[in-house]
Amino acid sequence: MTSVIAPAFDVEKIREDFPVLKQTIHGKPLVYLDSAATAQKPFAVIDAIRKFHEVDCANIHRGVHELSQRSTAAYEETRATAKHFLNSKSVNELIFVRGTTEGINLVASSWGRKNVKEGDEIIISAMEHHSNIVPWQMLCEEKGANLRVIPMNDRGELILEEYEKLLNPRTRMVAVAHVSNALGTINPVKEMIAMAHKAGAVVLIDGAQAAPHLTVDVQDLDADFYTLSGHKVVGPTGIGILYGKAALLNAMPPYQGGGDMIKVVTFAKTTYADLPYKFEAGTPNIAGGIGLGAAFDYVNHIGLDKIAAYEHELLLYGTEALSRIPGLRIIGTARKKAAVLSFVMEGIHPHDIGTVLDRQGIAVRTGHHCAQPVMDWFQVPATTRASLAFYNTVAEIDALVAGLGRVKEIFS
Amino acid sequence: MVDDLYQDLILDHSKRPRNCRAMADANHNAEGYNPLCGDKLKLYVKMEGDVVKDASFLGSGCAISTASASLMTESLKGKTRDEALKLLDKFHNLLTTDTPVSKDLGKLVVFCGVRDYPARVKCATLAWHTLKSALDGVAEPVTTETE
Numbered sequence: 001m002t003s004v005i006a007p008a009f010d011v012e013k014i015r016e017d018f019p020v021l022k023q024t025i026h027g028k029p030l031v032y033l034d035s036a037a038t039a040q041k042p043f044a045v046i047d048a049i050r051k052f053h054e055v056d057c058a059n060i061h062r063g064v065h066e067l068s069q070r071s072t073a074a075y076e077e078t079r080a081t082a083k084h085f086l087n088s089k090s091v092n093e094l095i096f097v098r099g100t101t102e103g104i105n106l107v108a109s110s111w112g113r114k115n116v117k118e119g120d121e122i123i124i125s126a127m128e129h130h131s132n133i134v135p136w137q138m139l140c141e142e143k144g145a146n147l148r149v150i151p152m153n154d155r156g157e158l159i160l161e162e163y164e165k166l167l168n169p170r171t172r173m174v175a176v177a178h179v180s181n182a183l184g185t186i187n188p189v190k191e192m193i194a195m196a197h198k199a200g201a202v203v204l205i206d207g208a209q210a211a212p213h214l215t216v217d218v219q220d221l222d223a224d225f226y227t228l229s230g231h232k233v234v235g236p237t238g239i240g241i242l243y244g245k246a247a248l249l250n251a252m253p254p255y256q257g258g259g260d261m262i263k264v265v266t267f268a269k270t271t272y273a274d275l276p277y278k279f280e281a282g283t284p285n286i287a288g289g290i291g292l293g294a295a296f297d298y299v300n301h302i303g304l305d306k307i308a309a310y311e312h313e314l315l316l317y318g319t320e321a322l323s324r325i326p327g328l329r330i331i332g333t334a335r336k337k338a339a340v341l342s343f344v345m346e347g348i349h350p351h352d353i354g355t356v357l358d359r360q361g362i363a364v365r366t367g368h369h370c371a372q373p374v375m376d377w378f379q380v381p382a383t384t385r386a387s388l389a390f391y392n393t394v395a396e397i398d399a400l401v402a403g404l405g406r407v408k409e410i411f412s
Numbered sequence: 413m414v415d416d417l418y419q420d421l422i423l424d425h426s427k428r429p430r431n432c433r434a435m436a437d438a439n440h441n442a443e444g445y446n447p448l449c450g451d452k453l454k455l456y457v458k459m460e461g462d463v464v465k466d467a468s469f470l471g472s473g474c475a476i477s478t479a480s481a482s483l484m485t486e487s488l489k490g491k492t493r494d495e496a497l498k499l500l501d502k503f504h505n506l507l508t509t510d511t512p513v514s515k516d517l518g519k520l521v522v523f524c525g526v527r528d529y530p531a532r533v534k535c536a537t538l539a540w541h542t543l544k545s546a547l548d549g550v551a552e553p554v555t556t557e558t559e
Binding site for chain 2: 347348349350351352355356359367368372375380381382410411
């Protein structure tokens, strides 16, 4: 069936790369539709991490011995791969972080504390993940600054006219998601960045949900900061990337103090390391960094254009299939959307849907998806979310539809 | 089988919850809220001396939490405060341990399937922990998501 949809995309061959997919759950083949929470990992990533622990394991950046040099080279190679993946000007603009959440916190804490003053404004959007709300709220509270929110329409699209009105000379920062995790909306971030720059504001893009699905070019977007989580891009958990323009990063104070982020330490004074190490205190997640490099390579090898095209076909198929189910309402119907299907069913709570689907081997996310304001806006306590990746198939969407049929049998 | 969880009595009480109303003359109230699920519950208890004269609730939640609140309010009437709290312990044991099922649970035994669904225990216990708050006079909403 998949060959009808995308002849160039051999999903069955790709599925061979993901060992986790070859299992049964409660006696049924696993149908993994929770990739927006975390993506599954291909052998390439698993093997890279294993090789590090088995063959090259050593701390980085300080040993003269062979293993340390190998591990340093492998870890730093990921920065080069990330430069290619995000098209940054330099590897020095790429900071290793634990994930998107830490990337945002780093900017809010380091850039924010230095540049945001009382009465200043920070703009976020109505569809942000809690991780792109709370750090800014904390900063605003500390500084006496104000948080402003770009509203959205019924489809779950940001209203740019309202955004334009919010921008003013007091706006210091605009922090928005490239792709909404709860709704799938792809925001017009290039245009939004240009608008913010015109008003003199700096922009951070939360790329957690974009990176595994779209080509990201930070120079083309002209993003000031762009951050992503490795585990959403088929890499390991606990590692991510924060991109920042060199001029901004150079002017920022360190985020954390410790080893690796210094040049010279005396009790009188410490000189900080140059970029990117200034922001990388302590022994990092070396295995994670190496795994992330393998993940970028893996995704690049398939090609993000192909991935985006295939996932879009899955989204169209899934949208149509779910829309035919009476009493089901899709939450988030933006015209530009990633492969996220968030929905509610009349009279049936998402947790009951999730449990019944799980017993049929189908993994979906239920709850507020760390986006409570989105739930409030659509006046639902929670949704069921099927989020797709390039290793999903049309047959799996059919399984979801059949599973929802069973849900209706039980609860109607 | 998922039918072991969603037994007919649970489905019946989730679709047609009993005692689902506000109670103006309740002398014990409490709120339960599981923000991760979105389950919300307001519990009303009328005590006469040491005895539960009436119990009711309002709220929105999944089938398990709604049925649990409904069946709980039914089972409470006529119980003393101590008996109600002992029932809570027995109900909790039913959901979280393999100990033999207590006869005192009556209809509540229908929730025995929940023990095979650890992620759903908090749904079934929300009403009961809210009951404890109501009897103890706790003002803050109670949650079972941190158990």
